[in-house]
Amino acid sequence: MPEYKDYYKIMGVARDVGQDELKRVYRRLARKFHPDVSKEKDAEARFKEVQEAYEVLKDPQKRAAYDQLGSNWRQGQEFRPPPDWGQNFEFSNAFGDQEGGFSDFFSSLFGGAARGGARARGAGGRGFAMAGDDQVAAIEIDLEDSFSGGTQTIELKSGQGAARTLKITIPQGIVEGQRIRLAGQGSPGHGGGPSGDLYLEVRFRKHKLFQVEGRDVTLTLPVAPWEAALGATVPTPTLAGPVDLRIPANAKAGQRMRLKGRGLPGATPGDQYVVLKIVLPPADTAEARELYERMQRELPFDPRAELQ
Structure with missing residues (x-):
């Protein structure tokens, strides 16, 4: 027994x-x-x-x-x-x-x-099978690759300098730190055992417009002083293409505006946050200087009132 x-x-x-x-x-x-x-x-x-x-x-x-x-x-x-x-x-x-x-x-x-x-x-x-070790490698992708998903070809180099080419699928909405599993692409097994798996840890390349946190993205949007003061509708970049964003009157520098669902896709899509940056025209002509001097005389405005 x-x-x-x-x-x-x-x-x-x-x-x-x-x-x-x-x-x-x-x-x-x-x-x-x-x-x-x-x-x-x-x-x-x-x-x-x-x-x-x-x-x-x-x-x-x-x-x-x-x-x-x-x-x-x-x-x-x-x-x-x-x-x-x-x-x-x-x-x-x-x-x-x-x-x-x-x-x-x-x-x-x-x-x-x-x-x-x-x-x-x-x-x-002899004859004892043992699976190979799993391996982890970091890969960099563009933010747009995560937004759209799809396939791409990458080249990985080992510590010994050997290179191999792999075709991988980028899941739509993948975020930094998540891993893509490639079954059987890790270290070889022993004694006829299966190879381990390869895990590709995702990192995003620096984007010229957006900062990323999880599925949310943030854009700094330059606006003119009159757009901030009077209100305006301005074209604003998103991952899916430009949209018209309504700037409220008397908007302030650093003010955050939310575009719901405009971040990375997922079961709960991320949002896009727009941070306003007021950009002043340069006083590099006589006319521009005259306009600034007129504003100084006629507008009762103290930018340091809150410091008193």
Whole structure:
């Protein structure tokens, strides 16, 4: 009769562990106990245990089935599957007839070897598959690339100077700090294991008009003194093209105006904020100087009144 295996204990994780954390723990343990490189005692046996535990817990269907056994079983106890187990879950021969290194406990639950698992081919660890490491690289895109989405071709260079060309899809509305996953483009696996994934962390190139915060964008809009004083309708750039913006009378420098939904797209689109910047005409002609002197005489205006 097989012994019960506590896969969560073998992995050293809580029963509610998420898939991302589970994957990180697996990669760490697989590197630690891989028979080709490990100097740990009983590395081969531990590697098989980790492979088997991960094979079950990474798969939602197998994990749900395993969890239905309950938490009353203890590591090493004699185990017999419930009488109606096979009627509820059809796992027998689900993974083909590959030669496997999984335990009798695993076979009693799922009916044999699992695809992608550790293979026992003798001493020395040869034939043990281990997935490659994930890699992270930063890429710069234009703000317009995020607004519109689409595909583009990039060139990545490794630390050794080798370059490769990749065609990637830019999701519409992606924001800085988010990552684009390229499955199988990470480090090669070992012993026939799959390659890891490549994650491209997005950064925006500096834009000549807009500043970005999350999905919101901000534009500094120059206006003439008479536009700010009297009010005006002025064309204003947005990511989707220019729109007419109504400037209220007596607008002030630094005043913020909101264009709802004019930022980056998403489930909740970002907004565009317009900050007014009053630009003075230069007093570089006699006529311009005369006009400024007339304003000085006739307008009762003290720009420093609030400092008193």
